[in-house]
Amino acid sequence: MSNTNEKQLKCTIEAAEYQKAWFTQLRKDVFEENKPYAITQADMPLELFSLMGLPVVSNQWWAAIISAKKLSGYYLDRRKEMGFSENLCSYCSLGLVGTLDDKPEIAPWGGLPKPAIMSARLTCDCIQRIFEIWAEKFGTTFYPLDSTANTALPPKWWQMSRNNWEQLFQPHRLDFMTKQLYGLIGELEKITGKKFNINELKTLMDGVNLQEEIFEEVCEMIATAPKSPVRMAEQISNVMTCQWHRGSEWAINHAKKFRDEVRYRVENNVAACENEQIRLMWVGAGLWHDTGFYTAFEEEFGAVFVWSMYLAFGPDGYIRYGLEDPMRTLASRIVSMNEQLHNPPWANEWMAHQAQKNRIDAAIVLIPKGTRPSVTGSYFITHALEKVGVPTIEIWADMVDGRNWNQQEMRDLIEDFIRNKVKK
Template sequence: MTATRLDSALEASRFQKEWFARLRERVLGGEPLALVNADAPQEILRAMDIPYVVNQWWASLVGAKRLADRSLDALRAEGYPDDSRQYDAVALGSVDLPGDVAPWGGLPRPGLVIAENSGDAARKVFDLWAETGDTTFFPFERSAAVDVPSRWWELVPERWEEAFGKDRLDLMVAENRELVEFLEGWTGRRFEMDRLAEVMDRVNQQAEWNRKSRDLIAAARPMPVSVHDTINSVMIPQWHRGTQWAVDAARAFHDEIAAAIEAGRAVCPNERKRLMWIGRGLWFDMDLYRRFEERHGAVFVWSMYLAIAADGYPRYGEDPMRALAARFTGFTDQLYMPGWAGEWYLKEARLHGVDGVVHLVADDIPGARLTTEMLEAAGIPVLEIHASNADPRSAAAARLGEDIERFIVERVKD
């Protein structure tokens, strides 16, 4: 199925490829490179102009280029597991792909990896970086909430002390300062708090545009743009948070959505069923999101990427370091933890008027069943699939199309 692509999505992809070429030149010219997990405070590196690549973005690119299986096979050949935490591990497996095979010339070996200790297996993945080359691993602690606030999305922009608690924020502020001290020694560059404040302000501007975009899409009937395009248009600028380009890209995306709605554009003119995709993007088969439109009038209208960009990122406050800690202290909670995630997904399902949910559950997602049960108790049918979004080799991944079509026919009502 073909459709007119959003200019904002095409521009984001073009920019990302040019940006990565420039980054490779900088690193090959001797600048340090950091590989940073999505749950780590990238804004500090942005404020210090340290080149970095987000681990999950690189994994998504490897998957989109149909190289995830080869990267995971490389881990297996070295004696490491290839069937656990694949999304974290793909970059490690891909780093030695030949330059003529690897995406965009390949990922230079980073001198630093930064990630949160979200589990034993994830910790071991990042420990391996430090064992297989001249790479340092800087780990952040994973803290847990004692009390779960209701309607957290209303608290976190400004009342984040109330949402996350003083102890958790104190811990991450201290670790942020340790990271700054390490980076200054590693690079010889000086960290400036005023520069971080500027970065944080631009991130908030970007989040405000994303919230407006999310609200436009939520209210639109029928769906005016494809989820595939919303993912590209939102996530590539997300990896450039804190830059003026990212703010401008978020605004351009919003304006293009508004224009599509004004023009009466529809992804599927015969839209009859609205679907929600909970879980990470299926990078090795992004066409899946549009495969059910013509035959069933079933349109995916939601992914977590635009929604979390709208609700999860804005942080306002006079202390930029503490506001930054508030952005990442509860990052995993908001998307996955029981008590946090389910209420938010239900809010988003109702806001977007979804008729059914496909819930992709990876091996590192805690309490996913509770989210499924909350949605179904509210009368929204859920198809729960246990598979990795980064591993196309699994039987569950191979059956995805068949399972979703059966779900649409048998359980999702017009």
């Protein structure tokens, strides 16, 4: 039995080192060189920031870092002491609380410096409040993108999103989002002094498509190999580091390294877990405060987490063909991301499809009460998975708030579930 904590892929270590070095450089640039950067939600058009030479710290990535450093409990307690109620969203507000707390000696890597701009899509009603308070504290600009609703909801969206996205996401919504993106560019031009070039966007969009096509090859290998060649946590590390820098030369090259290592392992029958008996699906955001959970059931049951949304959503959620108007194409990538991942009918239909494609034996659905947008749609997802024969268990726990997470109890719960509900 291999050590479940070790990184099996060299590229996983490289990805982590790259991201840490990137952030160190960012802090240096901001503090020493007075260079601008941005804080945004993860579902923003990062491509535009990248083109304009403005580095982005994703709010969700930063929350995951805080959680992995076991600081979420501290910040959520501090939030309560500041007079905010317990029910407020944890995933989206950890970074804000870190800023309000203003203790660089406690914050990961010294904390976030003042950004030149903050930006978010207004999906959940709490986002505008979190970002407005945050921007006020920093003394910076908050530029929101409003979120329209899809009213045509063909269930199998992934069959349309690459080529038929104009129809899928509705022309009037794309018109609106495209105009908002041009407005955002105006802000970015003011900050950076750089002139936006639509041809550069097209090139970048081509790069993103290439990167996601490479990820699709990895998806296919994981789905079809006798045993999964790569653990889920390593999938996430590699994929998300590329996604934060998507379409860049580094991201494409790293995606290739990731693919090649996975391919080598498949061709040489190297499994992430030699004893793989049961293929598990993880539904929801990563359990950032206890990533050891993902390998806890390998030894006794041969139960291996092989799927999370992070890798699979790359190709299905990001690839867009038809770049005649790259800004409109980009609008189509972000205009319904929330619906695709969390809302019926799109999230449930896609998860069920992915479960079948990946020969999933059982699914664990994370329902984080403290992060409302990730709760909604969960029951529809559970029903859809059960309907295609995938036993499912729901865990009411938070992805970043580890205060009420009883490690042993949760492991016992899943072990009972595997023993009693999962057949192999």
